[in-house]
Amino acid sequence: TTTELQKRDWAALEQKYYQGTFKRLPITLVRGQGARVWDSEGKEYIDFVAGIAVNILGHCHPAIIQAVQEQVTQLVHVSNLYYNIRQIELAEQLAELSGGMRSFFSNSGAEANEGAIKLARKYGRLHRDGAFEIISMERSFHGRTLATTAATGQAAYQATWAPLPDGFKQVPFNDLDAVKAATSAKTVAILVEAVQGEGGIWPASKEFLQGLRQWCDEQNLVLICDEVQAGAGRTGKYFSWEHYDIKPDIVTMAKGLAGGVPIGGMLTGPRTDVFAYGDHGTTFGGNPIACAAGVATIKTIKEQNLLENATKMGAYWDKKFQDLSAKYPHIIDSPRGIGLMRAVNVKHDLAGTIAERALEHGLLLNALGGSTLRMVPPLILTESDLDEAHAILDRSLEEVSKLPAAQQ
Numbered sequence: 001t002t003t004e005l006q007k008r009d010w011a012a013l014e015q016k017y018y019q020g021t022f023k024r025l026p027i028t029l030v031r032g033q034g035a036r037v038w039d040s041e042g043k044e045y046i047d048f049v050a051g052i053a054v055n056i057l058g059h060c061h062p063a064i065i066q067a068v069q070e071q072v073t074q075l076v077h078v079s080n081l082y083y084n085i086r087q088i089e090l091a092e093q094l095a096e097l098s099g100g101m102r103s104f105f106s107n108s109g110a111e112a113n114e115g116a117i118k119l120a121r122k123y124g125r126l127h128r129d130g131a132f133e134i135i136s137m138e139r140s141f142h143g144r145t146l147a148t149t150a151a152t153g154q155a156a157y158q159a160t161w162a163p164l165p166d167g168f169k170q171v172p173f174n175d176l177d178a179v180k181a182a183t184s185a186k187t188v189a190i191l192v193e194a195v196q197g198e199g200g201i202w203p204a205s206k207e208f209l210q211g212l213r214q215w216c217d218e219q220n221l222v223l224i225c226d227e228v229q230a231g232a233g234r235t236g237k238y239f240s241w242e243h244y245d246i247k248p249d250i251v252t253m254a255k256g257l258a259g260g261v262p263i264g265g266m267l268t269g270p271r272t273d274v275f276a277y278g279d280h281g282t283t284f285g286g287n288p289i290a291c292a293a294g295v296a297t298i299k300t301i302k303e304q305n306l307l308e309n310a311t312k313m314g315a316y317w318d319k320k321f322q323d324l325s326a327k328y329p330h331i332i333d334s335p336r337g338i339g340l341m342r343a344v345n346v347k348h349d350l351a352g353t354i355a356e357r358a359l360e361h362g363l364l365l366n367a368l369g370g371s372t373l374r375m376v377p378p379l380i381l382t383e384s385d386l387d388e389a390h391a392i393l394d395r396s397l398e399e400v401s402k403l404p405a406a407q408q
């Protein structure tokens with residue numbers, strides 16, 4: 001109960017027992033339903049963070065509850081030494097969505113990208129004279145393992161961990177000439193987010209992604225799209241690269257794939273489908289529970305037309321929020337994004353302060369550094385959720401606009 005939860009000082013207990021690598025906001029979430037979450041004091045919030053673009057169907061969706069409950073009573077885990085029905089069913093769904101790609105499941109986005117890197121390197125050994133180098137983008141984010149840290153184009157993530165694995169190089173995003181100039185006989189793959197997530201919600205230009213596709217074809221390179229954040233329907237298409245009329249060779253996924261249950265996925269088309277027995281593996285990857293949740297998530301997206309809803313709500317969000325940019329031009333720029341993957345630039349380093357005010361008033365927003373507010377709500381969002389969120393953001397911006405920091 002709420003009173004029992006209130007008896008314990010969760011911040012102090014975390015300090016004592018947990019290796020805190022995240023600076024927490026001062027609430028403890030204990031329950032979720034749809035686009036809403038509640039904290040240990042019983043306070044309600046509209047959730048525009050959604051576990052960082054994870055809870056595609058919102059919290060505690062009945063389809064996920066049912067799928068997980070049924071699975072948990074049948075078989076929680078099965079070794080990858082044996083066939084696994086749920087794994088095959090999820091792969092079948094993804095093949096349908098991706099136009100025939102084959103899947104491999106892991107447990108996180110970083111691990112999905114690790115698999116993609118290995119697959120690309122194997123392709124290089126077999127079909128490109130041993131080429132191994134991967135070109136990725138500045139401001140990209142691909143994970144926190146050592147190889148994905150090396151692939152991530154943000155120096156802050158890389159600084160402490162030298163020596164990082166060799167064979168990674170970053171070039172400016174949306175700059176095809178830079179990719180071409182960086183390509184050598186050692187290059188095997190180009191790794192790109194069609195919409196950069198952690199970098200601040202920046203879509204690639206059409207010329208860039210189509211140019212990359214063409215360059216990869218000409219040079220016998222592998223095009224890898226990291227769909228960990230932008231995939232699973234967030235942008236209004238199941239894969240964000242579908243907006244660009246291209247098809248990558250390898251696709252990585254995680255976050256929304258199973259609607260909140262941990263999973264990673266790596267998909268490949270036939271050209272790069274080069275893993276052989278023994279090449280790669282994981283104990284928990286593709287476990288029945290995660291895959292059952294994945295199947296339920298995809299079925300629900302289809303049955304409830306959630307791609308369409310993401311597009312519609314994204315457009316409504318844009319229309320609603322334009323007026324805030326006009327009202328507070330000294331604090332925020334105009335909003336941007338695609339589907340329900342949206343952001344707004346914030347001036348005077350005030351993104352964190354706005355997020356704190358919004359939290360106070362019952363809206364969870366995510367500040368990416370001081371200059372960007374990210375909004376990645378569940379795809380089940382309604383107009384009335386957005387109206388409410390708009391009112392809270394309006395009030396928060398009004399308060400922040402009175403602070404000395406906003407007057408400069």
Ligand code: PMP
Nearest residue numbers: 108109110141142143197228229
């Ligand atoms: N790639 C992208 C584009 C991401 O946004 C993230 C997570 N923020 C990752 C990879 C890493 O995923 P995970 O945290 O599940 O390892």
